[in-house]
Amino acid sequence: MHVVVVGGGIGALTAARFLSNEKKDDLRVTLISPRDYVEYIPSALQCMVDPWHVDKSTAVLEDVVRRCKGRLEFVQDQVIGIDDGKVSLRSNRDIAYDCLLIASGTTYDSPIHAGGKTVDERKAELEEFKVRLDKSEHVMIAGGGITGVELAAEIRQTYKDKEVTLVARSTGLILDCGAKASGYVEKWFRKHRVRVITNAKAMPASDGTVQLWSADSGEDTEKLKVDLFIPCFGGKPNSQFMDERYLDRRGRIVVGTDLRVEGMGGSVFAIGDIASISGGHALFAEKTAEVASRNILNLNQNKPMLKYPISAYKVPYELTATAVSLGKWDGIVIMGPLPISGLLAAGIKHFIEWAFVQFLSVKRLGFIYGIVLGVTLPTVRLLDKLTGNAPST
Numbered sequence: 001m002h003v004v005v006v007g008g009g010i011g012a013l014t015a016a017r018f019l020s021n022e023k024k025d026d027l028r029v030t031l032i033s034p035r036d037y038v039e040y041i042p043s044a045l046q047c048m049v050d051p052w053h054v055d056k057s058t059a060v061l062e063d064v065v066r067r068c069k070g071r072l073e074f075v076q077d078q079v080i081g082i083d084d085g086k087v088s089l090r091s092n093r094d095i096a097y098d099c100l101l102i103a104s105g106t107t108y109d110s111p112i113h114a115g116g117k118t119v120d121e122r123k124a125e126l127e128e129f130k131v132r133l134d135k136s137e138h139v140m141i142a143g144g145g146i147t148g149v150e151l152a153a154e155i156r157q158t159y160k161d162k163e164v165t166l167v168a169r170s171t172g173l174i175l176d177c178g179a180k181a182s183g184y185v186e187k188w189f190r191k192h193r194v195r196v197i198t199n200a201k202a203m204p205a206s207d208g209t210v211q212l213w214s215a216d217s218g219e220d221t222e223k224l225k226v227d228l229f230i231p232c233f234g235g236k237p238n239s240q241f242m243d244e245r246y247l248d249r250r251g252r253i254v255v256g257t258d259l260r261v262e263g264m265g266g267s268v269f270a271i272g273d274i275a276s277i278s279g280g281h282a283l284f285a286e287k288t289a290e291v292a293s294r295n296i297l298n299l300n301q302n303k304p305m306l307k308y309p310i311s312a313y314k315v316p317y318e319l320t321a322t323a324v325s326l327g328k329w330d331g332i333v334i335m336g337p338l339p340i341s342g343l344l345a346a347g348i349k350h351f352i353e354w355a356f357v358q359f360l361s362v363k364r365l366g367f368i369y370g371i372v373l374g375v376t377l378p379t380v381r382l383l384d385k386l387t388g389n390a391p392s393t
């Protein structure tokens with residue numbers, strides 16, 4: 001069986017190494033990605049103020065493939081179409097598949113997401129951004145989710161004298177993470193002189209000003225002079241190569257609970273950020289990758305399909321831990337009902353990055369990540385059960 005995996009991110013790599021670990025003689029895996037490296041995307045925000053950090057948050061795919069067991073091949077290219085058992089590549093080549101696993105993710109504007117095709121090109125684009133950042137006196141970040149919050153904190157920590165403004169459309173910051181986390185983050189910004197404007201929309205103009213208006217009433221509120229405006233919202237699903245009938249309203253690929261793409265004949269799967277039931281977190285990408293990979297093997301052996309997320313892992317996807325960094329030395333980790341904050345939270349975030357990159361790049365110590373996850377998820381579930389937080393799914 002020939003499995004083609006589209007993507008070179010967290011989901012694709014997890015699936016490719018899972019399948020190639022099977023070491024079955026009749027199983028061949030091809031990984032197709034336009035970049036020759038995998039990046040731990042949550043570290044991108046730190047890389048925007050410290051481009052050299054890219055060396056710690058990336059791994060070259062040829063090296064990863066070499067360290068994997070089994071028959072795994074890497075093709076550096078971009079999928080531009082899918083048709084009748086084959087994918088078409090930008091280089092005018094077609095690759096036939098027996099099973100297809102799509103993990104093409106979501107793209108934010110560069111430099112949050114990479115434009116460059118090699119680690120050196122990635123570093124160069126981050127350095128170029130850093131030069132613009134160095135020269136800017138007033139930086140405005142738009143987006144009150146984790147990305148906007150973490151980036152504003154990185155910039156404040158690195159540049160003590162710049163004016164930093166964070167604009168959020170919502171009534172508070174990181175509201176999805178709960179009131180405690182939101183309150184902690186807002187306090188940190190007050191203490192570190194970051195101006196937070198909530199309930200507002202921002203529109204940059206070509207004259208270097210940004211018009212703000214109320215998200216509720218739509219009335220203009222303020223016009224600010226800004227040297228650098230960084231949008232941290234509106235990621236676009238990478239599904240341009242799919243026929244529209246397979247996509248939901250947001251452009252994500254519609255899958256059933258077994259992660260098969262609806263209407264595509266049973267041998268095409270989608271996982272991670274691009275899948276309609278996924279949740280936009282690294283952990284979802286990883287877990288959907290494992291379930292879809294098992295289902296590919298099950299399909300080959302005529303076994304029943306697993307369903308995501310309940311039956312395979314007994315982990316409803318609401319119960320995942322989130323770690324938010326506030327610069328290098330502070331942050332908050334939300335593990336079920338138990339928030340951990342300050343230096344310990346920052347340490348946990350650094351550790352997760354290190355362990356995840358080890359895991360993604362198939363290094364010797366990668367097993368540590370599996371152990372951490374194996375302990376964390378049941379703990380979160382237990383804490384949620386004890387405090388009555390667990391959803392009834």
Ligand SMILES: Cc1cc2nc3c(=O)[nH]c(=O)nc-3n(C[C@H](O)[C@H](O)[C@H](O)COP(=O)(O)OP(=O)(O)OC[C@H]3O[C@@H](n4cnc5c(N)ncnc54)[C@H](O)[C@@H]3O)c2cc1C
Nearest residue numbers: 007008009010011042079104105238272273280281282285
């Ligand atoms: C700034 C930022 C911070 C984040 N922080 C966190 C965090 O702290 N914790 C957390 O859990 N999650 C975080 N996330 C979310 C997390 O990074 C994503 O959920 C995760 O990366 C999704 O993995 P994926 O494999 O689905 O997609 P991605 O990791 O985005 O990988 C997609 C891959 O597909 C490739 N690709 C795209 N189009 C094609 C094509 N046509 N052909 C071939 N390949 C293609 C891309 O080049 C890329 O390699 C963050 C995201 C961002 C943007």
